[in-house]
Amino acid sequence: MNLRYMTKELYYQKRRTLISILGLSIGIALLIILNSLSLAYRQAAHVPLKEIGADITVQRSGDVPKELTGPVFPCSAVTIRKEEVEKIEKLPGVRGIGTGLLLWVFDPNRAWIVLGIEKENSIGPSIIRSSVTEGRFLEDGKPEALVEQAYARQFGIKLNDTISVADNKFPVVGFVDASRAAKIAVANVYLPLKEAEDLAASSKELQSVSPYALGDVNLLFIKADQEKITGLASELKGILGDKATVATPDSFLKLLGSLFALSDKFTLAASLIAIIVAVLIAFKTMAGNIAERAREIGVLKAVGWTNRNVVSQLMSESVIQCFMAGILGLLIALVASFGLSFMKVNIPIPWEMSPTPHFLPGGGDQIFKTLRLPVYVSWSLASFAILLSIIIGGLTGGLLGRHISKIKPSEVLRHE
Amino acid sequence: MNKSTILSGTDLSKKYGTLEVVKGVSLTVNAGEFVCLVGKSGCGKTTLLSLLSGLEKPTHGKVTLDGREITSSSEDELALFRRENVGFIFQSFNLIPTLSAWENVALPLFPIKMISEERRRRATELLGKMELGHRIEHLPSALSGGEKQRVAIARALVNNPRIIFADEPTGNLDSSTGEAIMGILNRLHRDEGVAILMVTHEDELAKTANRLIRMKDGEIMS
Numbered sequence: 001m002n003l004r005y006m007t008k009e010l011y012y013q014k015r016r017t018l019i020s021i022l023g024l025s026i027g028i029a030l031l032i033i034l035n036s037l038s039l040a041y042r043q044a045a046h047v048p049l050k051e052i053g054a055d056i057t058v059q060r061s062g063d064v065p066k067e068l069t070g071p072v073f074p075c076s077a078v079t080i081r082k083e084e085v086e087k088i089e090k091l092p093g094v095r096g097i098g099t100g101l102l103l104w105v106f107d108p109n110r111a112w113i114v115l116g117i118e119k120e121n122s123i124g125p126s127i128i129r130s131s132v133t134e135g136r137f138l139e140d141g142k143p144e145a146l147v148e149q150a151y152a153r154q155f156g157i158k159l160n161d162t163i164s165v166a167d168n169k170f171p172v173v174g175f176v177d178a179s180r181a182a183k184i185a186v187a188n189v190y191l192p193l194k195e196a197e198d199l200a201a202s203s204k205e206l207q208s209v210s211p212y213a214l215g216d217v218n219l220l221f222i223k224a225d226q227e228k229i230t231g232l233a234s235e236l237k238g239i240l241g242d243k244a245t246v247a248t249p250d251s252f253l254k255l256l257g258s259l260f261a262l263s264d265k266f267t268l269a270a271s272l273i274a275i276i277v278a279v280l281i282a283f284k285t286m287a288g289n290i291a292e293r294a295r296e297i298g299v300l301k302a303v304g305w306t307n308r309n310v311v312s313q314l315m316s317e318s319v320i321q322c323f324m325a326g327i328l329g330l331l332i333a334l335v336a337s338f339g340l341s342f343m344k345v346n347i348p349i350p351w352e353m354s355p356t357p358h359f360l361p362g363g364g365d366q367i368f369k370t371l372r373l374p375v376y377v378s379w380s381l382a383s384f385a386i387l388l389s390i391i392i393g394g395l396t397g398g399l400l401g402r403h404i405s406k407i408k409p410s411e412v413l414r415h416e
Numbered sequence: 417m418n419k420s421t422i423l424s425g426t427d428l429s430k431k432y433g434t435l436e437v438v439k440g441v442s443l444t445v446n447a448g449e450f451v452c453l454v455g456k457s458g459c460g461k462t463t464l465l466s467l468l469s470g471l472e473k474p475t476h477g478k479v480t481l482d483g484r485e486i487t488s489s490s491e492d493e494l495a496l497f498r499r500e501n502v503g504f505i506f507q508s509f510n511l512i513p514t515l516s517a518w519e520n521v522a523l524p525l526f527p528i529k530m531i532s533e534e535r536r537r538r539a540t541e542l543l544g545k546m547e548l549g550h551r552i553e554h555l556p557s558a559l560s561g562g563e564k565q566r567v568a569i570a571r572a573l574v575n576n577p578r579i580i581f582a583d584e585p586t587g588n589l590d591s592s593t594g595e596a597i598m599g600i601l602n603r604l605h606r607d608e609g610v611a612i613l614m615v616t617h618e619d620e621l622a623k624t625a626n627r628l629i630r631m632k633d634g635e636i637m638s
C-alpha cells in the first residue's frame with residue numbers, strides 16, 4: 001500500500017470520493033440514528049419507574065367497594081400479604097423492596113387519597129422526602145402528615161394545621177410538590193406507613209372487599225437486576241396470581257406506541273436494512289470507481305505490481321473512504337440526535353398505578369410523564385459504527401480488488 | 417540460447433477461440449540490440465510483444481527472458497519479474513492521472529520497500545535526463561504529448577531494465593515529437609546498452625533500428 005498514491009487518488013478524484021463517502025455516510029448515519037432513537041425510547045420507558053427508585057411495581061386488582069365510605073382500597077390495589085412480600089424478597093434478582101399503602105378515604109365532607117409510606121427507603125414512595133418544599137419530612141412513630149402542595153393551597157391547609165382523616169387527627173408537618181415527584185402512586189396526604197395500616201385495619205368497608213392485616217401492603221416497588229426483570233415479572237405473577245399487575249420498563253415501552261418502542265425486532269430489522277443499504281452503496285460506488293480504473297490497474301500490473309499489491313492498494317483506499325464516511329455519518333447522526341433530543345415524549349401512566357376516584361376533579365384524566373427524549377449517541381454505538389465502516393471498506397475493497405486484480409494487463413492496454 | 421541473447425521466443429502461437437493471431441513465431445533479441453517489429457494493423461505484432469514481455473501467455477511455445485523461461489510462471493511471478501527486468505512504453509503513455517510526473521516514474525518502485533526520498537531521487541534524475549527536470553511536480557494533464565511519453569520512458573527505465581518493450585511509442589505524437597522520442601530511444605540503446613523491442617507500423621521509424629522483423633497475418637515474413 002502506497003500512502004502517497006492513495007491520498008492523491010482520493011484527493012484528485014474528489015467527485016468520486018465524495019459520492020462514495022456521502023452514500024455510505026447516509027447509511028451509517030441512519031444506523032446510528034435508528035439505534036439511538038430505540039435506546040432513547042427504552043431509557044424513556046425507564047423514567048416513570050426510576051423516578052420512584054424501582055424497576056418493577058406490583059399491585060393486585062380487586063373488587064370495587066360496595067360503598068365509598070371511610071378508608072377503602074382502590075380497585076386496582078388491594079391487599080398484598082406480608083408473607084407474599086417476604087417470598088418476593090427472596091426471589092433471585094430482587095435487590096430491594098419498597099412498600100406503600102394507598103387508600104381512598106371518603107369522609108363526610110372530603111375525599112382524600114392517602115399514601116402510607118416507609119420512613120426511609122430509597123425504593124418506593126418514601127423518596128418523596130426530596131420533594132418536601134416546606135416544613136419537614138415525617139418522623140418515625142408520630143401520627144403526622146405531609147400534604148401535597150397544590151391540594152393544600154386548594155383547600156386552605158396550612159403548615160401545623162391539623163387534618164382529620166377518617167376521624168384520626170394528623171398535624172401537617174410539611175408540604176410536598178407532587179409536580180417534582182414521581183407520577184406513580186401520587187396522593188394528597190402522605191402518612192407514616194404504620195398510621196395508614198391502622199386506618200386500613202380498622203375499616204370494615206375495606207376488610208369486606210379485601211381482608212387486610214397489619215403488615216400487609218397494597219403497593220410493592222422492586223429494585224431488580226436489569227437482566228432478570230422479565231423473568232421476575234412472570235415469577236411475581238406466579239406468586240400473586242392472575243390479578244397481579246406487574247409494571248416493568250417493557251410495559252411502559254409498549255404504552256409509548258412508537259415503532260422504535262414496540263419492538264427490538266423493528267430496530268434490528270431497520271438497522272440491518274441500513275447496513276445493507278450502506279454496504280450496497282459502498283459496493284456500487286466502489287465497483288463503479290474500480291471499473292473506471294481498469295486501465296490504470298492494467299498499467300500497475302504491467303509495471304510489476306502483483307495482485308496482492310493491487311488488492312492492498314485498492315483496499316486501503318476503500319477503507320480510508322469508508323472510515324471517512326463513518327466519521328461523516330457519525331457527525332450527521334450527532335447533529336440529528338441533538339435535534340431529536342428536543343422532541344418531547346408523553347409516557348402514559350396507567351390509571352391503576354396512580355388511581356384517583358373518577359368522580360373527583362381530574363379523576364378521569366390521563367396522567368402523562370412528559371420528558372425530552374433522551375437521544376444521544378453512545379460511545380459504544382459510535383465505535384461500532386466506525387468499526388463497521390472500516391469492515392465494510394475492507395470487505396468491499398478486498399472483494400472488488402481481488403476481482404479487478406485478475407484483469408490481464410494485455411487485455412486493457414492492447415486497444416489504444 | 418546464445419550468451420548475448422536476452423529474449424527468445426520459440427514457436428509461439430496465440431489463439432483467441434478459433435482465431436489464431438500469432439502462428440508459430442520464433443525470434444530472438446540480443447542484449448543491447450534495437451529490434452523493430454513492423455507490420456500492418458491487426459497483423460499480430462502487439463500480441464507477439466505481449467507474449468514476449470510476459471504480459472500474456474502463449475497458447476503454444478515458450479519465452480525465455482534474460483535466461484529465465486517465463487511461460488510457465490504464475491501471474492505474480494511474472495509481475496515481479498517485469499518489475500525487476502523489463503520496461504514498457506505504450507502508445508497512449510498510460511500515465512496515472514492523479515500522480516505527478518515523478519510519482520508516475522516511481523510507480524514501479526511503489527511496492528518495493530524503499531524510503532520515499534530514494535524513489536524521488538531516482539525518478540527526478542531520470543526526468544532530468546529526459547529534460548523534464550522542471551516538470552517533476554506536474555500532473556499528466558499539464559504535460560504535452562511528447563512530455564508524457566518522455567515521462568513514460570523514464571518510468572520504463574526506473575528499474576534499470578535490460579530490455580524495453582515499446583508498443584507504437586510515437587503513435588499518438590506528431591512527427592517532430594515522434595522523432596524526438598525516437599532520438600531518446602536510440603540514445604538509450606546506444607549509450608545505456610538497453611535492448612529495445614519496438615512495435616510500429618511506420619517503416620520510416622523502423623529504419624533506425626539494428627534489425628527489422630516484418631509480420632503479416634500472425635507470421636514473421638522476414
